[in-house]
Structures are given as structure tokens and as C-alpha cells.
Amino acid sequence: MRCYLHTLLVGVFLVVISSLLVFKPSSPRRDPGHSQGAPPLSSSYRGPGERLRTQSGGDERMHVSVVACGPRLEETLVMLKSAVLFSVRRLHFHIFAEDDLHLSFRRALDSWPVEVRQCFIFTVYPITFPSDHALEWKKLFKPCASQRLFLPLILKAVDSVLYVDTDVLFLRPVDDLWALLSRFDAGQLAAMAPEHEEPRIGWYNRFARHPYYGVTGVNSGVMLMNMTRIRDKRFKNDMTPVPLRWGEMLMPLLQKYKLNITWGDQDLLNIIFHHNPETLNVFPCQWNYRPDHCIYGSNCGPAEREGVFILHGNRGVFHDDKQPAFRAVYNAIQKYPFGEDMATSLLQPLEVVLQSTTHTYCGRAGPLLTKRLQRSVHTHRRRP
CATH class of the missing domain: 3.90.550.10 (Spore Coat Polysaccharide Biosynthesis Protein SpsA; Chain A)
Known part of the structure; x- marks a missing residue:
């Protein structure tokens, strides 16, 4: 994942810099008004609600x-x-x-x-x-x-x-x-x-x-x-x-x-x-797409154009048979094994299941449920 690789690369960078500082014969004296080093990448936390900020605040x-x-x-x-x-x-x-x-x-x-x-x-x-x-x-x-x-x-x-x-x-x-x-x-x-x-x-x-x-x-x-x-x-x-x-x-x-x-x-x-x-x-x-947006006909215009961004399975539809398209998305993410290719282990199996739900109101909106997800998956695959 990108955040893991980012953290790893930063760690390697800091090790290299530390080595240079240790073995360099001499180095310019820091001006007291300058920063004594780059701020950490993120905050640290100590228990409920107690936050430590980065050096930059x-x-x-x-x-x-x-x-x-x-x-x-x-x-x-x-x-x-x-x-x-x-x-x-x-x-x-x-x-x-x-x-x-x-x-x-x-x-x-x-x-x-x-x-x-x-x-x-x-x-x-x-x-x-x-x-x-x-x-x-x-x-x-x-x-x-x-x-x-x-x-x-x-x-x-x-x-x-x-x-x-x-x-x-x-x-x-x-x-x-x-x-x-x-x-x-x-x-x-x-x-x-x-x-x-x-x-x-x-x-x-x-x-x-x-x-x-x-x-x-x-x-x-x-x-x-x-x-x-x-x-x-x-x-x-x-x-x-x-x-x-x-x-x-x-x-x-x-x-x-x-x-x-x-x-x-x-x-x-x-x-x-x-x-x-x-x-x-x-x-x-599309940031809060619910069954009401598809069971009475498609009535979320932004999702029609750009896809669903957040799927909200209220009324228990992730766990019953009322809206199998919603349940299919939930099951796909639940069953996806961390670390496997998301295109073949998450997206493709989901698309197959969604094809079997087109007889339902929200099943007809199946392409909206995967439109933005496809982009998210492919963007993730291109990350270093």
C-alpha cells in the first residue's frame, strides 16, 4: 500500500542522512533560528483524544x-x-x-x-x-x-x-x-x-x-x-x-x-x-448512496455521471435479500484477502455477481456501484 511504501522510503532516507551526518568530518554550524530537522510525517497519539502534533503544528x-x-x-x-x-x-x-x-x-x-x-x-x-x-x-x-x-x-x-x-x-x-x-x-x-x-x-x-x-x-x-x-x-x-x-x-x-x-x-x-x-x-x-436512490428509479444524478463514492447499506440491506446488489458489494470487500490483486480478487468477482442482480431495482444500477470502484482499484495498482 502506498502509505506503507511511503513510510518505508522515508525510513530509508532518514537512515542514509543519519549515516552522512555521523561520518562527515565536519558540517556547517546551524543557525539557531533554523529548523533542527524536518517534522515527522504524522502525529503520534497517546490514548483517547490526546494528540501530539507535528513540529509544524x-x-x-x-x-x-x-x-x-x-x-x-x-x-x-x-x-x-x-x-x-x-x-x-x-x-x-x-x-x-x-x-x-x-x-x-x-x-x-x-x-x-x-x-x-x-x-x-x-x-x-x-x-x-x-x-x-x-x-x-x-x-x-x-x-x-x-x-x-x-x-x-x-x-x-x-x-x-x-x-x-x-x-x-x-x-x-x-x-x-x-x-x-x-x-x-x-x-x-x-x-x-x-x-x-x-x-x-x-x-x-x-x-x-x-x-x-x-x-x-x-x-x-x-x-x-x-x-x-x-x-x-x-x-x-x-x-x-x-x-x-x-x-x-x-x-x-x-x-x-x-x-x-x-x-x-x-x-x-x-x-x-x-x-x-x-x-x-x-x-x-454519491457520497452517501442509499437504497432510496435506486428502488424508486435512479434518482442520484451525480452517481449516474461519476459512479457511487460511498455506499450506505441502511435498512440492513448488506445482510438480507432485499437488495442483492448492495449485499454483493459488501461481501466482495469482506471476502477480499489483503495483499491480493484487487482487480482479480475483488472487482472481477463482484462484477460477475452483480450481473445476476439485474432483475432487481438496485441491481439495474450495478454499473454505478462499480464505476468509481474500478478507478479506485486501477489507481491503487499503479501506485509504487
Whole structure:
């Protein structure tokens, strides 16, 4: 993998330089105002949320967070695997999980090949909610899903993070979505995809009993966050004329709307960004492609043109027979052996299986599921 080779080459380079410095008879004296050496390639980490920055003050890793409760271990590992397969820069996975899953995560990730482990580090955290209302938050919608609301308050030393649900697969490098952070304008602090592209089949605009963002709402299964900005921002709301900080706002918001929300924390995020629309960047649906984009006919135009970038198998479609095309992609990544040629061991077997799903709604969109994946695979093969 590129990140492994990059690390190896840098190590060789440093050994050569060190040898030259040791055996060189004399060398010019350094000016005290100059750097005493190049900064390390990436940050180091010490436990939950404690970050050591590079000498230049930057953090070169991409931070990806996920919340896993109940029988979500294997699904989460497949998601993490998809992130590692194609990404160029190193990753830091922040895994929030129930206590009985911690050892399983550590054993599974530590068992991956050394060259793969060079591409990421991970930290496993306990599920953590405010003590006064912990049970209420934990049971909101899916078990533990509302943990994502508290990431800015828990990962205090992390500047930005990409949150994804466990039932997500990366078909394009994480780097490309991470790059969107640098394109936020001065007021934007998060990015998500629309809940629906077509208002006629939208849920929020037809059924919601609370405020929501834009025309059809947003889906929080893939959410890019500048958490420094979130922590610093004071948010407009419909509970008080005084803008509130993120941590001050969450519980009052739940108390006000808990009888009117259906999708838990996603609904709360929609309410927040309804009142603060200027703070949200909306990215295209191909970054959060769900069954709704194909079971009612193809209604994600960007995916038609460029392919699917992130596949979101909500409603359990990675594990049942409702959408065999989605399950085929999941199975292909799950079964792919690290180190083998991805064209012959991942892409080609997947294309064969997808041909047998064309009788289904989403099976007809099979070419969209492999269009960007083909490019990711071929780009990976060309890397040194």
C-alpha cells in the first residue's frame, strides 16, 4: 500500500542522512533560528483524544469515527477495511463501542497484515453520554447512534473528523471527501448529503413534525465535521433568543422535540441546521448512496455521471435479500484477502455477481456501484 511504501522510503532516507551526518568530518554550524530537522510525517497519539502534533503544528492523519453497539462488530470491520484499501494518507479510527466489543476490535485490527497496519492507528472508546440522561440518549433511535452528537465534546483535541455509520463502504479514497474540509467557507462547520433528491418521495417534507434542513432534510450517516468550529460556535435555536453552544443545546433540544422525532439524532441535526443553514455544506448524493436512490428509479444524478463514492447499506440491506446488489458489494470487500490483486480478487468477482442482480431495482444500477470502484482499484495498482 502506498502509505506503507511511503513510510518505508522515508525510513530509508532518514537512515542514509543519519549515516552522512555521523561520518562527515565536519558540517556547517546551524543557525539557531533554523529548523533542527524536518517534522515527522504524522502525529503520534497517546490514548483517547490526546494528540501530539507535528513540529509544524499540523495533524496529517485523517480522522474517521464510528459508533458500534450490539451485533455490529463485523460490519464495522468491513467498513474500516474499505477505508484502508483505497486511502492514500494515514488514518486514525476513533471507534466508540460497548465494553464487550473492545477486545474483539483490538484483536481483529491487530491481526491485519503489518503493511496494512502501517496505514492506520485506532483508539477504542467506551460509549459515553451525559450522566444525568445517559439512558435516554443511549436508547434514542438505534442503540448508541446518538453518540455522534457528543463527538465534539469528547474528542476535544481533534480538530476535524469524518463520522460514518457502521453500514457504510468506501468505494473512493477517504482523502477525497476529507479534502472538502479545506473548501468550507468561513462559516461552515459540517457537511452532509441530502436525505432525498426527489421531493415526491422525500420523508421529511411529507411526514416530519419538526423543523428540518432545506427541502428534503439531510442524512447523517456520513457527516464531515470541523469540530473546532462546532465547539466555538454559538447556535441559533427556537428555545431561547440567546444563541447556545453545542453542549448547552443538545439536551434542551431533545426535551422539546423527543415526542415529535422519528429518526433520533438525525432529526436533531436537521433541527439544528434548519436554524443555522449557513453553517452546513451539502455534498452530492454519491457520497452517501442509499437504497432510496435506486428502488424508486435512479434518482442520484451525480452517481449516474461519476459512479457511487460511498455506499450506505441502511435498512440492513448488506445482510438480507432485499437488495442483492448492495449485499454483493459488501461481501466482495469482506471476502477480499489483503495483499491480493484487487482487480482479480475483488472487482472481477463482484462484477460477475452483480450481473445476476439485474432483475432487481438496485441491481439495474450495478454499473454505478462499480464505476468509481474500478478507478479506485486501477489507481491503487499503479501506485509504487
